[in-house]
Amino acid sequence: MSAAVAGTALPPRPPGAVDPRGPRFAAAMTSLVLAATVLTGSVVLLGVQALLFAVTVVLGVGRGPWAWLFRGLVRPRLAPPTWWEDPAAPRFAQLVGLVVVGAGLLLAAAGVPWAVVGAAAAALVAAGLNAVFGICLGCALYRALPRRRL
Incomplete structure (x- = not known):
């Protein structure tokens, strides 16, 4: 359904802005x-999550692996977003997750x-x-x- 059909106008997308549902989807996948x-105590899984965080920090939240999956499979099934999010804060959150794991x-x-297990549990609380x-x-x-800083 388009924004015009729904009776609401979609605000113009600022350069670099992301659909705010994308980072939330990424948080669900990360969880x-x-x-x-x-559950497994797997160092390999923690390493995979560290790699996912690192890729998203380097490429940006709109270009990370979960963003790609969101854009391709999830967002086409949703109504347009009602607002756009500045990607700086979610990108910083990914950096914090990378530091923790x-x-x-x-x-x-x-x-x-x-x-x-401790690092994964701490990051799981935040992602959850x-x-x-x-x-x-x-x-x-x-x-x-x-x-x-002030």
């Missing part, structure tokens, strides 16, 4: 990977017990909050950082 990691991988390599409730902790941190 699945992290839940499997918590990266720390878990480093600690696991150093022989720290439960490092994989975003996926289920739309609460992005990394985005909130991104928005709070400039105020702390």
